[in-house]
Every structure is written in structure tokens, then in C-alpha cells.
Amino acid sequence: MEETLSIQQQTKDLIDRLKSTTSVNGLGNSGNEYVVIVQIFLYKFLNDKFIYSAKKEMPELVEDGKDIYDSLSAMSDDEYEELCDLMEDTVILNREHLIPFVSQRRNDDNFAKILDSTMEGIASLNQEVFYIVNEDDSRVPIIHPISDLISGGATKKNAFCKSLIDDISSFSFETIFDAGYDFFSTIFEYLLKDYNSNGGGTYAEYYTPHSVANIMARLLVDDGKDYRSMKIYDPAAGTGTLLIALAHAIGERKCAVYTQDISEKSSTMLMLNLILNGMAESLTHVIKGNTMTHPFHKDENGKLKQFDFVVSNPPFKLDFSDYQNQLKTNDPFKRFFAGVPKIPNKKKESMEIYLCFFQHVIASIRDAGRGAIVVPTGFLTAQSGIPLKIRQYLVDNKFLKGVVSMPSNIFANTGTNVSVVFIDKAGVNNPIFIDASKLGDEIKDGKNKKTVLKNVDIEKIVSTFHDAKAVDELSVLPSLDDIKSNNYSFSAGQYFEVKIEHIDITEEEFNQKIKEYTETLDTLFAEGKELEANIKTALKRLKYE
Template sequence: MSKTKEFEQQIKDLIDDLKSVCAQYGLGNDGNEFKVITQVFLYKLLNDKFVYQIKKLDPRLEKAGKDWELELNKFSDDEYEVLEMELGEKTAKIGKNHFIQNLFDLQNEANFAKLFDNTLLDIAKENSEIFSVLTSGKTKIVLFEEVSKYVTDERDAFCKALINKLITFSFEGIFEEKFDFFAAIFEYLIKDYNSDSGGKYAEYFTPHAVSKIMARCLVNNEVSNVTCYDPSAGSGTLLMNLAHQIGENKSTIYTQDISQKSSSLLRLNLILNDLVHSLPNVVKGNTIKDPYHRSEDGKLQKFDYIVSNPPFKLDFSDYRDELDSKANQERFFAGIPNVPKSKKESMAIYLLFLQHIMYSLSEKGKAAIVVPTGFITAQSGIDKKIREKMVESKMLAGVVSMPSNIFATTGTNVSILFLDKSNKCDVVLIDASNLGTKVKEGKNQKTVLSEAEEDRIIEVFNSKTAEDDFSVVVSYEDIKAKNYSLSAGQYFEVKIEYVDITPEEFEEKLNVFKSNLSELFAEGKKLEKEIEKNLEGLSYGD
């Protein structure tokens, strides 16, 4: 096993151990288990990152090896403060008495749970300026809260059990790893927590194939100093892929999501992927009702790249009429879905996200949005008005229609819609619905694309290549002529196959068809007589 795979397995074992502790103290499959696991994991990660960085800064600590903490305790307060200043903003500050080793040594103290909680709270306070995320009301959501409060009894024992799991492993060996490593760890960490209660809002984790295709079709050349935005960010999977494609140090991320849970996951994802500088731009709030990110003039901020897997349907009837205002006329140019008499939860909120994204693109901005495939062919209503605007404004790059069940948790067929305000000519439409392999994932069936299939989609899209029964390249005029349909299948050529045969072979085939027809007609007459006979035998009132 490679060193990387060995580290990956050790981290997965740590996550499983933490979940086991939660189960032993009554938190298994509890809504609060997620809060404990993610906070304790993050504490461990930040602790080890701090140790890793200070060892690089001071040779004395590196030389001390496992006894680094004894050596560090020799530092004066002023020396320690200088060391922290040299770390920069990407590494959270950890006080001398806040290390995991210190807690491990003190675990037999009275009221250990309080000591554990206060350690987390102190770290959160010390790092609130950089590592907090915001609500739309500008309230800070700090790194940590009390963990022991989630168990009713044996709080000291619970916190001791957590510390004893954390002390057995060090993250120090993984900080030179790259995006794919951390993506796999993050996916494993949140696999039991990747949808909210009832599954009514967007998934927290978009499948890797979808994320990869979106990022690599959006960015296929060198860019730098760009802004990236997701108005329904979830755990940030789409943004992590996009930032990695651009370069983490060349992009700044902005997000908003209505779920506090997703904001916590997103913060963890940003820290894992060396995007700490974007943490102040993570906002918990309702993007449709109260969009947060604005320019200095108070107008909604415009972004260079936007990715989104928005919720498709959600009841927003409580504030639907508030949206129908003069201030929102330009943003929601195609209209706002009406409240249905029944099934309010089926309100197509993705149509509002689509319009918001179009409005939020910079002058040469690009976007990739997951939409239900029905959107690309709808013959009327808001759906069609949005497509008309994309075509008339010449801001469409293409569409990739994905296989069914690409998301294991929904049977809705999805397509990826690509926008590009600089694309004034050809549009590429891809029908990838026949790709992939069906696999079982729990009780659900899922379609998995191979790496070769993913690469085929990306290559065809970026090169604007037409392939029989797979892709087509069309003009904006072509799309208008097809009633603004964005379905690749409607543009494929109908092929008539010609076969050379002799007159004798033709006569033979014709006779076979005549014989088959005669047999079918005879069978039809026989059935007709039987029906008539049965009807004559029926009496009134039967």
C-alpha cells in the first residue's frame, strides 16, 4: 500500500472511531452526531497543522521530534507570539495549553468535559476574525461550540473517549497532499451527513463526475485573480473542483446557502483545500430572498465564474409575493413561479436560481448549473423565457444531458447548462444519456461514468466537436428555429440506410410481408367473431 493510501485509510479509521464513540454515548444516527464529528475532526486538523507549520519555522522544534511540546514550553510568551505571527493567516492559532497532547495529559482532572469545551471555545475566539463564517445578518458563526452538551450523562467520559481517539494519529504527514486526496477524505467524512432533513434542499455533495465535468468545461485555459460564486453552495464540492482547476491561489470564493449545516461543512472543506482566505465570504442565508454579496455601490456583486446545483423544487410560498417587486424586476426578468393550489413543495425554485445566476455574471462571466432535463425543452412558461434570454443575449455555451440516476438519491434526469457571456457563435449540445454503468448504492440505483467517459464529454465540449448520435454544434439561429430547444437529440440528422438487393430478393421479402399480414388479418377476424358471440350471450343487468 502506498504511503498516501495508508494515510487515507488511517484517517478513515479515525473518523470511524469517532463515530463509534458517539454511538457508545447515545449519539449514533442522532442529528447532533454530525456536529460532534465535524468539530472534533476540525480541531484535530487545525492542531496538527499548527504543529506542522511551527516545526518548519523553528529548527529547535523540528529537532525535538516527538518531544516538540516540551521544547515549545521553553519558549517565552513573546517568542511564542512571534512564532504565531510568522505563521500567517492560513494557520489557526493554538495556545500552549490548547494542544490535544495537553488535554490528553489532563484527562483525569475533575470536570474534564468543561476543560475540553473551554479549549474549543478559546480557539474559536482567538481565530474568530479569519475562521468564522457569517449569517446574512452579519452574525459570526465561530469555529467551535461546546461539544459535551450533546450527551446527557457521562460527559467527562465522553470527552475523554474522544481525546483518546485523537491522540493516536497525526495529520502532519498529509499536509503536502493535493486536491484529490482531500476530496476523498471529505467525501468519506460527510457520507452519512450529505443531505438535510427530508432531503428537500440541495444535496450537500454533488457526484464527482458532475463536478469534474463542470469545472473542466468552464476552465480550459490559464486564468488568475478571478472570483468564483455558488448561490446554493452546500458543502462546496463544486467550488472546490472549480478552484482546483483554476488554482487555489488564483481564485477567491464567495458562497451563500440557507443551511447552517452546509456552512459548517463548507468551512471544513475550504480549510482542507487551502482556501482559508475565502472563509469571510461564506454566508449562511436565503440567496433568493436576501442575496448577501454586494459591490461598494450596494448593487449585487458580479462574478467571473458561477457553479451551482440548486434545489429544483421547494416551497417558497411564504415569501413569494415579496420577490414580485420592482427592485427584483431585472433580476427575475422571466417571472416568479405562482403558488400551486396543492403541493406547494413542488414550486420550481431552480428557475429563480437560474435567473439570479444570469444576473450575477460579470461582463465576460461563465457559469455551469445543474438543471432538470425537462427545462431544456419546455415549450412555454418561465423555462422557455429564460432560454430565449440566453439565446437572444448570446450567453449560451452548451448543454450536457447526463445519464439517468447520476444522482443516487433522485430519479430526476439532469442536464448541465453552461453559460458564457463571451460566446457569440456556436453552441455545443451533448447527449450523454447513454453513457455510464448502473450500480446499486444502498437501496438506490446509481449511474457511474468511467474516467474515459468523463474525459470524452469534456474533450467534445471544449473542442466543439460533432459526433454521430452524441453531440452537435449549432448556431443561435438554429436554436431559434427549433423553438429554443437545447436538446441535442432534436438536432441529430435522421439517417436512412440504403441496401442493395436483387429484384428476386425484393420479391421474396415482399411475399413474406404479405403472408404475415394475411395471418394477422385472419387472426383479427377470428377474435372479432368470438367477441360478438360473447356479447350475444350477455343478458341485461349482468
Template sequence: MVVELEFQQKTKALIDSLKSICANYGLGNDGNEFKIITQTFLYKFLNDKFAYEAKKINPTLASAESWEAVLAAMSENDLEMMQLQMGGDTARLKPQHFISHLFSQQNTADFAKLFDDTLLDIAISNNDVFAVKTDGGAKVVLFERLSQYIADDSKRDAFCRAIINKLVDFSFERIFTQKFDFYATIFEYLIKDYNSNSGGKYAEYFTPHAVARIMAEILVPRTTRSNVRNVSVYDPSAGSGTLLMNVAHAIGENRCSIYTQDISQKSSSLLRLNLILNNLVHSIPNVVQGNTISHPYHKDGSALKRFDYIVSNPPFKLDFSDFRDELDSKENKQRFFAGIPKVKPKATDKMEIYQLFLQHIIHSLKPGGKAAVVVPTGFITAQSGIDKGIRQYLVEHKMLAGVVSMPSNIFATTGTNVSILFMDAGNKDKVVLIDASSLGEKIKDGKNQRTVLTPAEEQRIVDTFNTKEDVEDFSVAVSYEEIEAKNYSLSAGQYFDVKIEYVDITQAEFTEKMQGFTSNLESLFGQSRKLEVEIKKQFAGLKYE
């Protein structure tokens, strides 16, 4: 724990230093600042991970005053043999790739070119393992020429020197055996400044950890985890991969393969970094940048690939009118079984794209597979249209696990109330509906207000769901027939019993109460009769003038 806290602080300090460097060279809050910081951080991580693995294999390196010098003196054959013994999640580096080598060369002419060339050579050497591909087949490599973002050529060498001087200060080596919450903390801190200002441009990549943890704990209960292996986990709108990371950690990184698609290039780069930080390098070839709705990439032959687990926090509103018509085709009839949202009359009105993602997810689920999807709470009660059609399909095919209606403002970046829809193609029994809307504590998050669940509240939701427990005014387990009778509503409140309280009293107490009620009524009736007489008297006195 002490090591973890120490390196959290050192890492945050490194990220802050890199932001300061960018600001000093005119890139503060610039769109390219994010690329520079994430790629620099990745270079540091790959360098130190290589050192950690090399020292485990060769004890001589571990005891050397300068492990880089000892490694540089090794023959090409010895170096190749050592790298073959390293795990697949360790980048293949040469002595000239090390941070220490660039640090020693920082006063040479054209240092920016040497710095950029080094990163590009690492990218080329590791392209087969670490490159993300687009749905068109192009590969997005690990690194770009970072100095290109400095407009003034004369300042590029100094900019790269400033970066390499920050990277040499400490090593990550001691934390590679730590638990993954450490990496989650780093990652959240890394993107927090790009996730502000009412959503900001990186809001789409960020799902609250409470939501991600609840989804993972329900999809993969602790009591059954030891039986889960060799499974596929898919997110068709992956963002930075927060949901995927939580499910992968619940299953075990070496017992699952991640598959993703996301239209955003920034998102795919973030996700790649997250996979590398979380020992999921083997899944990088399955990370695809592209439009899941119009051009789903992952297939088995001509059919969509089916997955064991699917998680998603899809966009709720998006104008996709530019490619809507191409979705309305014969091959998409089965995938979009409940329909395709119509183009709104006003150009400013956005379309319910989550309805397409939901249908795509249902169609991509294996028999017996499980899914968890964040939806607007309005979806669970809509009485007509595509929303109701999807719910009806889930009930008729008996592939629901339940719904958790979350507190308002669980996402700081949106005022939309959300629920988590859980699907289970193997559940033919009771469906769990939970109303967690009253839980959580309101806190300020920048300019926004956010609701934060306590660990105990998270656990209460998870335990209640997994045990299918009925809790007054909180949860209910209902049959598919009951849901059909309620017009396919998935709102827990509509199934709660109306409680009538009964109090045990004696015969004498009952008689006394009844006499009291009778006396009160007679008094009220008497007053009423007097009022009637008075009203008639007043009316009789009215005259026309």
C-alpha cells in the same frame, strides 16, 4: 500514493471511532452527532496543521521528542514571531490548546469543561479568520460546547475523554503535501451516512464528483488554466461546496476567491470545513448563511456583485410562497426578467425555485463570465413559461456555451433527469449540445440505483464539449440562429440529422431488385382482388331473419 492510502484508512477509522463513541453515549444517528464529528475532526486537523507549519519554520521542533514541550518553553515573543511566519490558513494556537495537553489533563476534575473551554478559546482566538457570517452580520464561530449534547451530566467527562483518546492516536502532518483528491475522499466518507435514506437530511449538500469534475473541466479547460488568475468563483446555493472545490482546484487555490451563500446553517459549517481542508481559508469571510433569493448578500454598492465563474446545483422544487410576494418588487424586475413562479393550487405542490436561481445567476455573471448550473432536463425543451423565457434570453444575448444531458439517476437521491447548462457571456460562436444519457453503468447505492460514469466517459464528454465536435447521435455544435429556429430547444436530439443509407449496386442488380418488387406487388394485388370478390360474395349471402 502509499501515504495517501494509509491516511485515508486511518482517517476513516477515526471517523468510525467517533461515530462509535457517539453511539455509546446515546447519540447514534442523532442530529447532534454530525456536529460533534465534524467539529472534532476540525480540531484534530487544525492541531496537526499547526504542528506541520511550526516544524517547517523551526527545525528544533521537528527533531524534538516532544515538540509540544519545546514550544511550550518558548517565550511569548518567539511564539508570536513564529505564528506570524505561518500561512493565513493555519489557526493561531497556544500550548494549552494542543491535543497532547488535553490528553495529559484528562483525569482532572471537570474535564468536559476544560475540553469545551479549550475549543471555545480556539474559536475566539481565530474568529476574524475562521468565522462564517450570516446575512444579518452575526458570526458563526468554529466550535460549540460539544459536551452539552450529552444529557446526563455525569457522563460528560468520560465522553470527552473518549474523544481525546482517539485524537491522540496519530497525526495528519505527513499528508499536508498530498493532492486534494485525498480530502475529497475523506469528506465524502464523513458525510455518507448523512446522505442516505432517499436523500436524507444532508442530500442537499452533496453533488456527485463526476458532475463536479465535468463542470470544472469545461469551465476551466486545461489548455487555458495558466492564464486564469485573480478571479472570483460564486455559488448561490453552495451546500458543502463540492462544485466550488473542483473549480478552485482547476484554477489554483491561490489564484481565486470563493463567494457563497446558502440558507442552511449546517451547509455553511460543512463548507467552512471544506475550505479549511482545501487551502481556501482566505475565502471563509465570503461564506454567508442566508436566503440568496430574498436577501442576496454579495453586492458592489447597491448592485449585485458580478462574478467571473458561477457554479450551482440549486434546489429544483421548493415552496417559497411565504416570501414570494416580496420578490415581486421594482428592484427585482431586472433580476427576475423571465418571471417569478406562481404559487401552486395545492399546498403539497412545490414551486420551481431553480428558475429564480437561474435568473439570479445570469444577473450575477460578469461580461465574459462563465457559469455551469445543474437543471432538470425538462428545462431545456419546455415550450412556454419561465423556462422558455430564460432560454430565449440566453440566445438573444448570445451567452450560451452549451448543454450536457446526463444519464438518469446520476444523482442517487433523486429520480429527476438532469442536464448541465453552461453559460459563457463571451461565446458568440457555436453552442455545443451533448446527449450523454446513454452513458454510465447502473449500480446499487444503498436502497437506490445510481448511474456511474467511467473516467473515460467523463473525458469523452469534456473533450467533445471543449473541441465543439459533432459526433453522430452524441453531440452537435449549432448556431444561435438554428436554436431560435427550433423554438429555443437545447436538446441535442432535436438537431441530429436523419440518416438515409445509400448502397452502391450495379444496373443489373437494380433491374433484378425492381423486378422482384414488381412481382411481389402483383402477387399482393392478385390476393387483394380475390379477397374483394370473397367479401362481396359473403355480403350477398346475408339474409334478414
């Protein structure tokens, strides 16, 4: 445990060093900073994973205290190729790609080109998995040369690349490859921390707090069930936090991840997240593209592919005006049964695109499959329009599993109150509504306020949901008829029993209380009359002055 914590701190220190290097070289808070950090961090991780796997396959490489890199260097080309063939669970690196061999050349006059060719070589050697697929089936490699991302001549570029290779040479990840989700989710969140703030632009919309992701995953997955060959999907995947949490709850080796997202930046981060969590086999399912206009994942008949689990935290509002008419008139997958939102006259960027994603999520869940989607809490009680039609559809088809309303400021980068709607196409007669808005502790996160759910809060939500318990002022289990008669409201608070406190008092005590209330009212009335007279006097003076 202490060793894991030590490596965790060393990993955070590594990320800080990389950010310091990019900042010193003029990339701090720029669009290219994350590219350098992600790629160098990934390079370090792949190098150490390769060494870790080599030791497992050939323990003799380090017997009698031998240095692993000396042993690899002494191998013939055929022996090295044979070793690579044995390692099926990692990417392949040529010897010249390994960090110590690259570092040996750090004082060469062309070191920047050496590091760039190393990155290109790794991408080429592993081109069957290391790419992002565009919606038109073209491919974009996820590892690129990096020296051209800074301005300046060869001397500056060499110094920059030399600093990067020095940053990643100080420790090894080897001892924590079996640490699993909890370790890497923490590291990934730290890696993202400067890219999910208000300054992060639209990229910030893709970040979901781990507490919310873990709650969604645990409420979707049945404890103790032995899942096999599950297909899980997120149509607005961002950096993959929701999917990785879900995969961990199911079992990383028991599911395949499918994604689509309009942002290449977030798709690159997602691929790193998959690699960190041992799910590299799903890399080829990561799609960069517009899910609304061109959903990529389809079955053999060209119909929309359906999945065992679908999760999503879609953008709530986005300028989709260029595509609105296309979605209304040309959707061959017939997803938008409730309609497509209108374009606001004055603020195109306020188009409620999440309503289209919600309908896409419903269409993407297979029969008896499950799903969960984050929505603005106002969706739960909207009296008309698309939100009401979606709620009616879920209730009338018995697809509504439940709703959890989260505390305010659970997302540090938005003040919008959010809820999570859970769907179960196996059929549900009594959904559960949970009002978790009063849970958690409020803390300061920079300039923003943020609500953090404690472990006890998370366990309360999870156990209440799975046990289908009605708890005073927390949860309620309305019948489908109750929901229909309440205009299909999904708000827990509208179903809580109104309680009137009853106190036994004597007639004398009752008369005394009535007397006190009457005296209080008389006093307030007299004060009100006096205030009214004073106001009239003041107005008269103003009139004649």
C-alpha cells in the same frame, strides 16, 4: 503514493471511530451527530496543521529526534507567541489547546468542561475567520462546546469527551498536507456519505457528485490559461463541492470563493471543506442567508456583485410561497426578467425555485464571465413559460456556451434527470449540445440505483466540449438560427441527424421480403379476427350466465 493511501484509509477509519462514538452515546443519525464529528475532525486537522507549520518555520524544534510537543512546552511565552506570528497560513492554537496537552487531562473529573473550553478558546483566538456571517451581518462561531449535545450527567459527558480525544490521538495528518484536492475531496466525500442520503432531508439537496462537479469545473476553465485574482461564486453553495472543484481547476491560490446558502448546517460543512483545501482566506465570504430575498454580496454601489465564474446546483423545487409575492414585486436588483414561478395549488413544496436561481446566476456573471447551473432536463425543452424565456434570453444574447445532459440517476438521492447549462458572456455563435445520457455504469447504492461515470466517459465529455466536435449520437453544434427555429430547444437529441440504413438488394430479394411482410400481416390480421370472435363469445356467455 502508498503512504498517501495509508493515511487516506486511516482518515476514513478515524471518521468511522467518531461515528461509532457518537452512535454509542445516542447521537447516531441525529441532528447533532454531524456537529460533533465535524468539529472534532476540524480540531484534529487544525492541531496537526499547526504542528506541521511549526516544524516548517522552526526545524530546530525537532532536530536530534526531539519531540515537537516537548519543544513547544519548553518555550517561553514570548518565544511561543513569536512562533505563532511566523505562521500566517494556519490558525493559531495556544499550548493548552494542543491535543497531547488536552489528552493529559483526560482523567480529570471535569474533562468535558476542559474540552469545551478548548473549543471555545480556539474559536475566540481565531474569531476573525472562524465564523459564519448571517444575511443581517451578525456572526455565528463555527466551533462550539460539544458535551451538552448528549444527555446525562458529568460522568457520561466526561466519558464521551474522553472517547473523542482518544479517537483523534492515534495518527497525524502531517504527511498529507501537500496531497491536495484529490486526497481531500475523497475524504470530504467519505465524511459526507451518511448525510447525503434520502434520510438527510433537505440537506441532501446540496450534495453534488464529484464527477459532475469536476466536469463542470473543467468545462468552464480553459486548459493552460494563467488565471489571476478570480472571484468565484455559488448562490446555493451547500457543502461547497462545486466551488472547491472550480477553485482546484483555476488554482486555489488564484481565486477567492464567495458563497451564500440558507442552511447553517451546510455552511459549516462548506467552511470545513475550504479549510481542508487550504482556502481559509475565503472563510469570511461564507454567508448564511436567503439568496433570493436578501442576496448578500453587493458592490460598493449597492448593486448585485458580479463574478468571473458562477456555479450552482440549486434546489429544483422548494416551498417559497411565503416569498413568492416579494420576489415578484420587490426585487431591486431586477434579476427576474423571465418571471417568478407560480405556487402550485396542491403542493407548495413543488414551486420551481431553481428558475429564480437560474436568473440570479445570469445576473451575477460579469461581462465576459462564465457560469454553469444544474437544471432538471425538462427545462431544456419546455414549450412555454419561464424556461422558454430564459432559453430565449441566452440564445438571443449569444450567452449560451453549451449543454450537457447527464445520465439518469447520476445523483443517487433523486430520480430527476439533470443537465448542466453553460453560460459565456463573452459571446458564442455555435453552442455545443452533448447527450451523455448513455454513458456511465449503473451500480447499486444502498436501496438506490446510481450511475457512475468512468474516467473515459469524463474525458470524452471534456474533450468533445472543448474541441467543439460533432460526434454521432453524442454531440451536435447547432447554429443559433437552428435553435431559434426549433423553439429554442437545448436538447441534443432534437438536432441529431436521422439516419436511414440503406442496403442494396436485387429485385427478387425485394419481392421475397414484401411477400414475407404480407404473410406476416395476414397472419396477424387473422389472429386478431380470431381473438375478436373469442372475446365476443365470452361476453355473450357472461351476459346469459
